[in-house]
Every structure is written in structure tokens, then in C-alpha cells.
Amino acid sequence: MIRLEALTKYYGEIRAVHSLTFSVARGEVFGLLGPNGAGKTTTIRMLTTLTKPTSGRAWVAGYDVVEEPLEVKRRIGIAPQHLNLDGELTARENLEFHGRLYHMPRSERRRRIEELLAFVGLEERADDLVEKFSGGMKRRLLIARALMHSPEVLFLDEPTVGLDPATRRKIWDLIRSLRGEGVTVLMTTHYIEEAEQLCDRVGIIDRGELIALDSPSQLKRRLGSFTVEVYHSGRVERRFFPTREEALEYGAEHARCDACDFSVRETNLEDVFIELTGRRIE
Ligand SMILES: Nc1ncnc2c1ncn2[C@@H]1O[C@H](COP(=O)(O)OP(=O)(O)O)[C@@H](O)[C@H]1O
Ligand SMILES: [Mg+2]
Structure with a gap:
């Protein structure tokens, strides 16, 4: 569902991502785990067509991210690391706006909005302004928005950063239930426990390089x-x-x-x- 081949990104002299090669299978929850500055966001930005690789190639849902960005965009949902919801709109309006951007018919927008508000547990706050929301509520809405157009692949960049442990667990439950629906998830995190708890496989990334890749249990077993x-x-x-x-x-x-x-x-x-x-x- 996702394939990277020697994907590399330089910002001037800074090597943000160095020759990443790996694949993510359909329906898999895949985690990129690494410290701040490791190159996780840059990798997601390349896979979601927001920034061009310096070299190497990548395919998402069968489409080349550089050659066919529109085909890629149509099939992916993105919950970015930095919240980019419209605080002056309500939760429902944020979803509605997104649905229109994706040319979803009105009846389908309505149905999907109700479904997703229930999925992320925000039905009762649907008509409240997002600027009044807690961090956890905003994160949940961000995931709902990313799912609005029923993408095949979901990118979650640090989905629980800055949240308290209880709220983090709620987001984990959401991600777990996505697995049941066959959505392919590529998420990043610098929280060890998150990668261990959620991901079928984890790629450990450091200074732009992939230094290990396997299931959490296998990575640990190899060490002892x-x-x-x-x-x-x-x-x-x-x-x-x-x-x-x-x-x-x-x-x-x-x-x-x-x-x-x-x-x-x-x-x-x-x-x-x-x-x-x-x-x-x-
Ligand atoms: N737009 C940019 N311009 C210059 N350097 C950048 C830019 N974005 C990221 N970097 C650098 O690339 C490296 C990887 O950053 P990033 O992908 O954000 O890491 P992570 O998401 O793992 O914390 C860092 O050294 C960062 O400073
Ligand atoms: Mg990041």
C-alpha cells in the first residue's frame, strides 16, 4: 500500500531523510519511531505529496507521489503534527468544509459527519467552536477530518503529542478500531509505549536513517x-x-x-x- 525506495530529502545542507526503503502492507498499522528531528515529519510530507523528495521514489496506493500527486491525495487522509483546524468554525463545520473540498455529495457528507462525530466521541460538541476544545478533542477531530473522505491510507503524525495518558489511550482506541476496518495507517511517534502498543511493525528512525524494522516483539526478542x-x-x-x-x-x-x-x-x-x-x- 505504501512503498519507499531510497527516499531522501535534503534541506540545503541538512540531510533530513536518508535513503529510506520499506513497504507497508494493506491494513497494517505501521509506526515510525524516533527522537525529535529524526525525519519523521519530512517522510510523511513526502509521502503525502506536500514536499518533493530530493531523490528516491515512493508510491502510495499504487501511485507515484511525485508523478501522480492528485491520485495519491484522493486516497489519503492526513492528521498533521501541528493542529490546523479552523478554530472559528464548529467541529461539524470543519468536517463539512473538508467534505466539500473533496467534492463529497451533500447527503454523503451529512452521513459521514454523523458517523465520524460518533466514532471520535464528539457528537455532543458538534456545534461548539473548535477554539474552545481541549487538546485531546482537537486531536480526535483532526482524525475524524482525515477520515472524512474514506481514505485508503491514513497518515498520523504524532497523533498524541502533548496529551495526558488517559486522553492518549482514547486516541489509541480510535487507531485500534481503524485497524479493524482495513484502513492502512502510517503513524509517527517518539513515544516508545505508543509504538509498542499500537503498531504491527515499527521502523526505528534516527538522523534520517532507518536503523531497524520489525514487529515490536521481534525487535525486542532479537536483543533479548x-x-x-x-x-x-x-x-x-x-x-x-x-x-x-x-x-x-x-x-x-x-x-x-x-x-x-x-x-x-x-x-x-x-x-x-x-x-x-x-x-x-x-
Ligand atoms: N522546512 C525545513 N527546512 C529546513 N530544515 C528542516 C525543515 N523541516 C525539517 N527540517 C530539518 O530536518 C530534520 C528532520 O525534521 P523532521 O522531519 O521535522 O523530524 P521529526 O518529525 O522526526 O521530529 C531536522 O533536522 C529539521 O530541523
Ligand atoms: Mg515531526
Whole structure:
């Protein structure tokens, strides 16, 4: 459904995205995980035809993003990182406006607006001005708007940035229910847990480069599903093992002094990122 081949973007001397190659299957929820400045938004902007690649190619829903941008645009929905709703319009009016932009017939607009307001839980606020909405409500409306014209592929750029944990979970539920409907989702995030919880596969991106790509469980398994942290005199040593038993054994053996201690936990994608880059994501 989405295919990138050596997709690259330079802004002058700055290499924002370097030779990304991967594919996203129909119906998949795919996550690009990486720290701020990794090139996630730039990648989405190229895939959604908003900015031209410097080199390389990409196809969305079978269409080349540079050669056939209109065909691509017709088939995609975008919820950008920076909220771009019209605050002086109501929720319903924002959706209505979008439906008109996409030449949806009036009856279909009406039906879809009701459906989507219910889907994102904003029926009761449908006729309130968006400028009065909380951050979470705006994010939900942004997703509804992106879905208005029933796109085959949905791009979500940092869909929960800045939201509290409870609100974030509501957005996660929305994304999960999209999977059930067969929409292909490409989302970006710098939240480890979000990528782990939601994505069928995760591409870890750092400084414009794809440094790992697999399902969250497979990425962790490759490193070792259990992490032991051994503390001695203020230092932490981390080791990874396939089983909890092996991790416990290592900890017991290497935390013998009085000032030593250790703990065993499940490995997460942050560990994977640190192991690959030597830095933290968040
Ligand atoms: N319009 C632009 N002009 C110049 N540099 C840009 C522009 N947009 C992004 N960049 C740079 O490209 C790199 C990747 O940015 P971005 O794609 O926004 O990363 P992310 O979304 O992962 O935080 C950063 O170094 C950023 O400063
Ligand atoms: Mg970004």
C-alpha cells in the first residue's frame, strides 16, 4: 500500500531523510519511531505529496507521489503534527468544509459527519467552536477530518503529542478500531509505549536513517526479551537475555557486593533504540 525506495530529502545542507526503503502492507498499522528531528515529519510530507523528495521514489496506493500527486491525495487522509483546524468554525463545520473540498455529495457528507462525530466521541460538541476544545478533542477531530473522505491510507503524525495518558489511550482506541476496518495507517511517534502498543511493525528512525524494522516483539526478542540492570556504585550495567531465568542468574552473580543491586524487567523498544544508537529516544 505504501512503498519507499531510497527516499531522501535534503534541506540545503541538512540531510533530513536518508535513503529510506520499506513497504507497508494493506491494513497494517505501521509506526515510525524516533527522537525529535529524526525525519519523521519530512517522510510523511513526502509521502503525502506536500514536499518533493530530493531523490528516491515512493508510491502510495499504487501511485507515484511525485508523478501522480492528485491520485495519491484522493486516497489519503492526513492528521498533521501541528493542529490546523479552523478554530472559528464548529467541529461539524470543519468536517463539512473538508467534505466539500473533496467534492463529497451533500447527503454523503451529512452521513459521514454523523458517523465520524460518533466514532471520535464528539457528537455532543458538534456545534461548539473548535477554539474552545481541549487538546485531546482537537486531536480526535483532526482524525475524524482525515477520515472524512474514506481514505485508503491514513497518515498520523504524532497523533498524541502533548496529551495526558488517559486522553492518549482514547486516541489509541480510535487507531485500534481503524485497524479493524482495513484502513492502512502510517503513524509517527517518539513515544516508545505508543509504538509498542499500537503498531504491527515499527521502523526505528534516527538522523534520517532507518536503523531497524520489525514487529515490536521481534525487535525486542532479537536483543533479548529480558533486561537485567546491575547497579554498582551509582553505575548501571544493562544486559539482555532470552529468558527471565538467565537474566536473574546473571544479576545474582554480578551484584554480589554490599553496595550492589540488580533488577530484571521485560525489554522495551527504548532498550532497542539505546542499544542501536547509544542514546535515548525521549
Ligand atoms: N522546512 C525545513 N527546512 C529546513 N530544515 C528542516 C525543515 N523541516 C525539517 N527540517 C530539518 O530536518 C530534520 C528532520 O525534521 P523532521 O522531519 O521535522 O523530524 P521529526 O518529525 O522526526 O521530529 C531536522 O533536522 C529539521 O530541523
Ligand atoms: Mg515531526
